[in-house]
Amino acid sequence: QVQLQQSGPGLVKPSQTLSLTCAISGESVSSNSAAWNWIRQSPARGLEWLGRTYYRSKWYNDYAVSVKSRITFNPDTSKNQLSVQLNSVTPEDTAVYYCARDPGNLGYGMDVWGQGTTVIVSS
Amino acid sequence: QSVLTQPPSASGTPGQRVTISCSGSRSNIGLNPVNWYQKLPGTAPKLLIYSNNQRPSGVPDRFSASKSVTSASLAISGLQSEDETDYYCSTWDDSLNSLVFGGGTKLTVL
Numbered sequence: 001q002v003q004l005q006q007s008g009p010g011l012v013k014p015s016q017t018l019s020l021t022c023a024i025s026g027e028s029v030s031s032n033s034a035a036w037n038w039i040r041q042s043p044a045r046g047l048e049w050l051g052r053t054y055y056r057s058k059w060y061n062d063y064a065v066s067v068k069s070r071i072t073f074n075p076d077t078s079k080n081q082l083s084v085q086l087n088s089v090t091p092e093d094t095a096v097y098y099c100a101r102d103p104g105n106l107g108y109g110m111d112v113w114g115q116g117t118t119v120i121v122s123s
Numbered sequence: 124q125s126v127l128t129q130p131p132s133a134s135g136t137p138g139q140r141v142t143i144s145c146s147g148s149r150s151n152i153g154l155n156p157v158n159w160y161q162k163l164p165g166t167a168p169k170l171l172i173y174s175n176n177q178r179p180s181g182v183p184d185r186f187s188a189s190k191s192v193t194s195a196s197l198a199i200s201g202l203q204s205e206d207e208t209d210y211y212c213s214t215w216d217d218s219l220n221s222l223v224f225g226g227g228t229k230l231t232v233l
Contacts, residue, residue, distance in 0.1 A: 005199075009135065037222070041162075046125065046211070046224060046225075046226050046227045047160070047162070047211050047213075047224040047227065048170065048202070048224065049213075049221060049222040049223065049224060052222070056137070062220055062221065063221075064221050065219060065221065074167065084222035088193075096167070100167075100168075104155055106158070106170070106173040106174060106177075107155070107156030107157075107158060107173050107177075108155065108158060108214065108215045109156075109158040109170050109173030109174065109213075110158075110168075110170060110221060111170045111173075111179060112168035113168060113169075115167060116166075116167050
């Protein structure tokens with residue numbers, strides 16, 4: 001079955017770049033039906049969708065307005081993983097970050113999630 | 124302020140039926156399917172309901188959901204102590220071109 005394994009630093013300094021990786025097993029990152037989402041949760045903001053990347057003969061991205069100017073997705077087909085970079089972070093970016101799969105047939109529902117990575121933005 | 128509006132809290136006694144509402148607008152719930160997630164502390168969200176009223180395999184039939192125009196609701200019957208946690212609704216918003224979540228509802232089993 002599909003599994004997502006997240007990795008990345010848990011502490012990032014303000015103004016620096018947050019980078020996380022989500023290794024995928026059981027499905028190709030360049031699947032023609034799935035979309036790969038990034039979501040975060042914080043006490044102040046609840047669950048917040050950050051964006052998604054998906055492959056349909058070429059790569060497409062959608063971003064949340066709140067982070068659109070600061071976020072980048074990088075799918076790596078050679079390693080079958082995806083990564084996210086969020087630059088110019090502030091303490092408001094402190095949250096638990098998740099990657100999640102939308103298989104494409106669940107009405108935007110995300111059925112497989114990574115284990116979550118707690119990221120603290122602090123000097 | 125979340126695009127989808129949920130009550131911050133709900134409660135019920137064991138065995139009771141409770142409902143959690145999710146209110147949106149034409150650009151989100153009005154045009155797209157609604158999904159519900161159960162969020163236990165320290166764990167990733169779990170897909171509870173997809174496409175308005177479909178249960179993934181393994182989700183008990185105590186959980187059901189419906190959608191009407193620009194709102195949706197999650198119903199939990201035969202309430203159990205293990206149901207005490209947070210629940211979120213979600214859908215796609217065509218105007219924002221974004222996935223949106225409700226603010227979450229904390230369910231307490233009295």
